[in-house]
Amino acid sequence: MSAGDPQAGPAGAGAGGATSAATPVAAPAVDLYAGVVGQPTALAQLRAAAVAPVHAHLFVGPAGSGRLAAARAFAAALLCPAGGDGTCRSCRLALAGEHPDVVTFEPEGAFLRVTDATEITRLSLRSPVEGDRKVLILTEIERIQQAGPALLKTIEEPPPSTVFVLLAEHVPPELVTIASRCARVDFGPVPVEVLADRLVAEGVDPAAAALAAAGAGGSLPRARLLATDPGVEGRRRAWSAIPARLDGTGATVATIVDELAALIEDAAAPLATRQRAELEAAAERDAAGGGRAGARRDVEARHRRELRRHRTEELRSGMGALVRRYRDALERDPGGSGAAAALRAAAAVQSAAEALPRSPNEALLLQALFLRLPPLPGSGGSGDDW
Ligand SMILES: [Zn+2]
Numbered sequence: 001m002s003a004g005d006p007q008a009g010p011a012g013a014g015a016g017g018a019t020s021a022a023t024p025v026a027a028p029a030v031d032l033y034a035g036v037v038g039q040p041t042a043l044a045q046l047r048a049a050a051v052a053p054v055h056a057h058l059f060v061g062p063a064g065s066g067r068l069a070a071a072r073a074f075a076a077a078l079l080c081p082a083g084g085d086g087t088c089r090s091c092r093l094a095l096a097g098e099h100p101d102v103v104t105f106e107p108e109g110a111f112l113r114v115t116d117a118t119e120i121t122r123l124s125l126r127s128p129v130e131g132d133r134k135v136l137i138l139t140e141i142e143r144i145q146q147a148g149p150a151l152l153k154t155i156e157e158p159p160p161s162t163v164f165v166l167l168a169e170h171v172p173p174e175l176v177t178i179a180s181r182c183a184r185v186d187f188g189p190v191p192v193e194v195l196a197d198r199l200v201a202e203g204v205d206p207a208a209a210a211l212a213a214a215g216a217g218g219s220l221p222r223a224r225l226l227a228t229d230p231g232v233e234g235r236r237r238a239w240s241a242i243p244a245r246l247d248g249t250g251a252t253v254a255t256i257v258d259e260l261a262a263l264i265e266d267a268a269a270p271l272a273t274r275q276r277a278e279l280e281a282a283a284e285r286d287a288a289g290g291g292r293a294g295a296r297r298d299v300e301a302r303h304r305r306e307l308r309r310h311r312t313e314e315l316r317s318g319m320g321a322l323v324r325r326y327r328d329a330l331e332r333d334p335g336g337s338g339a340a341a342a343l344r345a346a347a348a349v350q351s352a353a354e355a356l357p358r359s360p361n362e363a364l365l366l367q368a369l370f371l372r373l374p375p376l377p378g379s380g381g382s383g384d385d386w
Helices: 040-051 067-079 089-095 114-125 145-156 173-179 192-201 206-214 220-227 232-240 250-267 269-287 295-332 339-358 362-372
Strands: 056-060 102-105 134-138 162-168 183-186
Touching: 040 067, 040 183, 056 067, 067 089, 067 102, 067 134, 067 162, 102 114, 114 134, 114 145, 114 162, 145 173, 162 173, 192 206, 192 220, 206 220, 232 250, 232 295, 250 269, 250 295, 250 362, 269 295, 295 339, 295 362, 339 362
Parallel strands: 056 162, 056 183, 102 134, 134 162
Antiparallel strands: none
């Protein structure tokens, strides 16, 4: 089989023609992959693979690169009786993440537990509800850790009706063996121009779109959020100004951390608005009898994760501004007396940013960091970019 070949091309093309019950659709009425931007290579691979999928596909790429939207579109293509027209009930439910035969598993804890592996195996063995195939999407599979061996056999040899789609930001050593059993599709950060064009197409003013795209780190959801967020520049300034405010006291540090927490909370307002709209839409689909049982609960759980991710991204963006503040100081006076301290400070902020996802208490992490940082004279409000 062609699993494991990153260029799996028209996967299994030799065997593909056998299932001819569904007549091929000439031109889909709606592009299933319209929600994915800036990934032409990945989408070409997926369109080819949808004709004859293997048992497991692995999508690797950074957060916000469109892997989940692509996975849902791929699932829609696999389940649609018309080969992925994008308009039928099956397609619409799959794209909305509410098809009874498209199950998304997201680990609740920081890492996949063995109980998670057991649950995934159970889900994979369950028969499809509606048709003869089902798709099991496993998100954040890079957090697999010790659950790897427990999942290997399940992913290697699922029932013929089950297709796995695994999403990972990267492939850590614990995932290498499983990855070798999957057809791999790589996603990259969405290019800044592509993000900006998409925002403009969605009605964002070009100047605001350019600013949001530049600060989004290759993520479409984050670009959308920044485009609707008038506070972006103010928050960057607040972080840049921190070194000028530090005076070595815990009281000042505590004040700064409180202020940042309030800013981040305000920044989540556009996300909260979007989530409310999504919940209302899910409730309407529930009322219309379309969605899977528990779909609403899943939406709520996803919203909590989105909020957590939003906080992490805000903190990372802010810490990025802080690092730049120290590097700027260093560039202005490379041989100065504070140069070594500024260099150490930049490194300390960087490693705090890396520790962020594992930190149980962000406020304590920030307080400890700010107490270690040397003050810098002058304002941090220079007009440097994100
Ligand atoms: Zn369809």
